[in-house]
Amino acid sequence: MKNKTSEISVLIVEDNDTMRKGIAETLSGHNYTVFQANNGTDAIELLNKQKTDLVITDYRMPGKNGIEILKYAKKVNPDTEVIIITAYGTVDVAVEAMKKGALDFISKPFSGDELLVKTEKAVSIILQKKEAAKLRDENIYLRDQDGIRFNYGEIIGESEVMQKVYRTIEKVAKNNTSVLILGESGTGKELAARAIHFNSTRKDKPFIRVNCGALAKGVLE
Structure with missing residues (x-):
């Protein structure tokens, strides 16, 4: 001391x-x-x-x-x-x-x-x-920054397809349900997941990343 x-x-x-x-x-x-x-x-x-x-x-x-x-x-x-x-x-x-x-x-x-x-x-x-x-x-600062960064700001695209993605994110974010996001590596799955999280009622809770590929099958289940 x-x-x-x-x-x-x-x-x-x-x-x-x-x-x-x-x-x-x-x-x-x-x-x-x-x-x-x-x-x-x-x-x-x-x-x-x-x-x-x-x-x-x-x-x-x-x-x-x-x-x-x-x-x-x-x-x-x-x-x-x-x-x-x-x-x-x-x-x-x-x-x-x-x-x-x-x-x-x-x-x-x-x-x-x-x-x-x-x-x-x-x-x-x-x-x-x-x-x-x-x-x-x-924690308040980081949460606010995450909310700003991942509202939709880091997802790039204004095409009709991306507009559909935005509408889907907004729709599922309002529901208390599990969401499976599929796509090839580099397509922005994590960005979509963050956008869902920070537009949901759970935005005050931490966003936790888990590398599923590094987990054993039994642990993942």
């Missing part, structure tokens, strides 16, 4: 200068990109300006408290994770924070190791969500 930490931006919100700077130093030493705010107003300003993956905020501060920071961070970006810093023994605060969407809490006093364990847990979840979002976006 160490080579991934530089991708993670962390906002530390703590009115105690010594504690805030100590947290920042610990996380910066592990290659996290760190921003600091000593009050809720400054924190909100940073949340508006700066992409933030993780917020570590004290609960009790002058002005806006940690729950308000939590709510605002989630409003700006629902994927932002939040860790609440609470005073020792304030279990009710921790429960409230978790109900409002906090990922975790850490009770004062805490060590640098405790802080890192909590942070790494949050970062693991953040990175998983980033990867899932990336894959989702790639």
Whole structure:
């Protein structure tokens, strides 16, 4: 995870200068990109300006408290994770924070190791969500590109025979039925199959190619 930490931006919100700077130093030493705010107003300003993956905020501060920071961070970006810093023994605060969407809490006093364990847990979840979002976006892009490419765009021909092929593709694509496409090598069987797929109600599903000639007879059946 160490080579991934530089991708993670962390906002530390703590009115105690010594504690805030100590947290920042610990996380910066592990290659996290760190921003600091000593009050809720400054924190909100940073949340508006700066992409933030993780917020570590004290609960009790002058002005806006940690729950308000939590709510605002989630409003700006629902994927932002939040860790609440609470005073020792304030279990009710921790429960409230978790109900409002906090990922975790850490009770004062805490060590640098405790802080890192909590942070790494949050970062693991953040990175998983980033990867899932990336894959989702790639799948949407590829599906859209396939839909564009194989609407009819790669099938060449305007003759009456090809017009009949287009009409047949359009007709069978609307039905939930198996289709056998026959033709010599190079005549465009796969293009026709793709056109049927991407004009059907199954277009959001993957188009899977299978080389039947490479399969044993029993497997193919």
